[in-house]
Amino acid sequence: MRAAIxxxxxxxxxxxxxxxxVLRGVVRRGFAGVGVxxxxxEDVVQEVLxxxxxxxxxxxxxxxxxxxxxxxxxxxMIDDLRRRGRRHEVSVDLTExxxxxxxxQAAIDARDVDRILDGLSEKNRDIVRSVSIDGHxxxxxxxxxxxxxxxxxxxxxxxxxxxxETYQEKKT
Amino acid sequence: xxxxDLIKALAADAKSVEPPVAQTLAxxxxxxxxxxxxxxxxxxxxxxxxxxxxxxxxxxxFKFILTLSIAIPAFVLVRNLARPDFKPGKYLxxxxxxxxxxxxxxxxxxxxxxxxxxxxxxxGHNSIFCLIVxxxxxxxxxxxxxxxxxxxxxxxxxxxxxxGGLLSAGIAATLYASHCPDDSPLFLAVWYxxxxxxxxxxxxxLGSRVLRW
Numbered sequence: 433m434r435a436a437i438x439x440x441x442x443x444x445x446x447x448x449x450x451x452x453x454v455l456r457g458v459v460r461r462g463f464a465g466v467g468v469x470x471x472x473x474e475d476v477v478q479e480v481l482x483x484x485x486x487x488x489x490x491x492x493x494x495x496x497x498x499x500x501x502x503x504x505x506x507x508x509m510i511d512d513l514r515r516r517g518r519r520h521e522v523s524v525d526l527t528e529x530x531x532x533x534x535x536x537q538a539a540i541d542a543r544d545v546d547r548i549l550d551g552l553s554e555k556n557r558d559i560v561r562s563v564s565i566d567g568h569x570x571x572x573x574x575x576x577x578x579x580x581x582x583x584x585x586x587x588x589x590x591x592x593x594x595x596x597e598t599y600q601e602k603k604t
Numbered sequence: 605x606x607x608x609d610l611i612k613a614l615a616a617d618a619k620s621v622e623p624p625v626a627q628t629l630a631x632x633x634x635x636x637x638x639x640x641x642x643x644x645x646x647x648x649x650x651x652x653x654x655x656x657x658x659x660x661x662x663x664x665x666f667k668f669i670l671t672l673s674i675a676i677p678a679f680v681l682v683r684n685l686a687r688p689d690f691k692p693g694k695y696l697x698x699x700x701x702x703x704x705x706x707x708x709x710x711x712x713x714x715x716x717x718x719x720x721x722x723x724x725x726x727x728g729h730n731s732i733f734c735l736i737v738x739x740x741x742x743x744x745x746x747x748x749x750x751x752x753x754x755x756x757x758x759x760x761x762x763x764x765x766x767x768g769g770l771l772s773a774g775i776a777a778t779l780y781a782s783h784c785p786d787d788s789p790l791f792l793a794v795w796y797x798x799x800x801x802x803x804x805x806x807x808x809x810l811g812s813r814v815l816r817w
Contacts, residue, residue, distance in 0.1 A: 437621050445615035452607050478610050483817070485614045487757040489622040490687045503688035507759050507817075549605070564605065564613035589620040592613060600817075 433497050437488055448481060455480050455505060462509050468516070475599075480508045482596045551598050556591045559584055622755070625686045629752040633679060636748030637775050640741045648737070650782040663787035666709050670792060671781055674702040674800065675774030678767050682749060685764040686756030692763055699770070706797075709789030717788075728786035731795045738799030739806075741776035742769070746803065750810060758815050765811010766804050773803035 436444035455477045463473060483504050491500045549557050555577070562568045562576075570588065574581040622628070651657070657664040677698035684690040717725060728734075749768035758764035777796055786795075 436618060439619040439621065441615045441618045444618040445611060448611045448614055449608070452611060474607060478605070478607055481607070481610060481614060483757070485617065487688070487817070489628075490625045490757040492624070492626070492687055495689065499689040500687070503759055504757065507688060507757075511816075560613055563616040564609035567612055570616055585617065585619065588613065588617050592617055 433488075433491070434493060437491070437493070448484075451484070451501065452477060452481060455501075458502075458505055459509060463513075466513065466516075472512070476508060476512050479512075479596075479599045480505045482592065482599070483508055486593060486596055552591050552594055556587050556594075559587050560591045560595075563588060625752070625756040626683050628755050629683050629686055629749070632748040632752035633745060633771070633775075636745035636772070639744035639748075640776060640779060643744070644741055644779045644783070648780075648783045651785060654782060657787075661787060663713075663789070666789060667781040667784075667787060667792060668778060670702060670705050670709065670789075671774055671778040671796075673705045675771055675778060677701055678771035678774055682753070682764065682767045682771055685758050685760060685767060686753050688757040688759045690759075692760060696763075699767075702774075706789065706793055710793050713789040722790060725786075725788035726790040726794055728788065728791040728795065730785070731791070734780065734784060734786070734795045735799055737780050738773060738776045738796065739803055741779055742772040742799075742803045745772035745775045746807060746810075750807075750814060753811070753815050754817075757817055758811075761815035762808045762812040764815055766808035768811065769803040769805070769807020770800065772807070773800040776803075 433447055436447055456473065459473050459476050459480070463476075484501065487504065491497065549560060552560065558577070559573055562573045563570065568576075570584045571581050573579075574584040577584070579587075681692070681695060681698055684695070685692065713725070714722065746769055749772060750765065753764050753768060777800060781796075786792075
């Protein structure tokens with residue numbers, strides 16, 4: 433994580449991947465018995481990853497990383513449960529959909545792309561899609577769109593902030 | 605969006621990291637204090653006999669011991685409250701320092717003064733002015749602290765806001781103490797306390813609203 437904070441993209445990718453696996457387990461266990469559908473678990477995992485990303489400057493590097501990650505995950509899970517508590521009646525039936533399987537996951541992922549990326553401008557959506565789904569580098573995207581690499585990075589960062597805020601808005 | 609795609613996007617954004625939140629907070633408090641200090645010097649200014657008072661009046665010095673016993677623990681605490689993994693718990697006892705200092709001051713004053721002078725010392729010369737000025741001088745530091753906390757990730761928004769309000773009032777009281785003609789701990793115990801408690805409440809209220817993330 434130290435290397436990641438120093439700007440090492442590969443180290444960062446590696447630790448986020450590892451964290452996502454751990455977080456999936458943590459969120460699933462935390463939500464067990466509350467009747468939270470599986471796609472919502474993935475939603476919260478993504479929300480936690482975004483929060484880790486946008487708040488990584490709040491990790492005091494002289495402290496252990498574990499409690500910091502847990503605190504962020506906990507905060508996001510509590511938020512999600514609070515949100516759920518408000519419309520509990522509506523969500524009761526959703527437990528019926530709690531089926532294991534990748535197909536369902538894919539369908540839900542698609543819905544999320546539409547819902548969340550829709551909030552971005554066309555260009556920003558293009559940038560996010562290129563670096564995430566297509567896995568291009570910021571430099572390649574910059575070349576293709578005729579922008580500077582810095583501008584692409586700024587647009588990417590703003591878009592990620594916007595994604596995080598989209599999650600926030602769902603809270604009301 | 606698939607989680608692995610999101611991770612790719614986050615990794616591509618690895619270089620966007622902001623300065624450590626403790627640093628942002630220290631800078632913000634510095635800027636907020638500077639603004640209030642300039643406002644203070646421009647409108648009120650330190651009192652004429654400041655130097656003489658420092659040299660001769662224990663009561664005058666006590667005012668700063670008290671206000672700093674508020675501001676310094678509050679600063680250390682709020683810096684920790686900006687990070688999510690901090691559990692305030694027992695650390696909140698640091699805030700008991702100022703009431704203890706005040707209690708010592710008040711008891712000493714009650715012993716030092718004849719009882720018929722207590723009332724006059726408590727009421728002082730311009731209590732209403734004091735009530736207004738401390739909250740006003742708190743505004744810039746409070747805004748700065750809330751901005752820095754918002755940049756952080758407090759998991760106890762109301763407590764973080766309250767301690768931020770306390771810190772800003774501690775800064776304001778330190779400034780105002782150098783102007784205010786009333787030096788009796790009895791005066792501080794009533795009028796300073798009202799302004800400081802008020803700003804702590806304002807901080808808690810604002811914190812619980814604007815510090816969620």
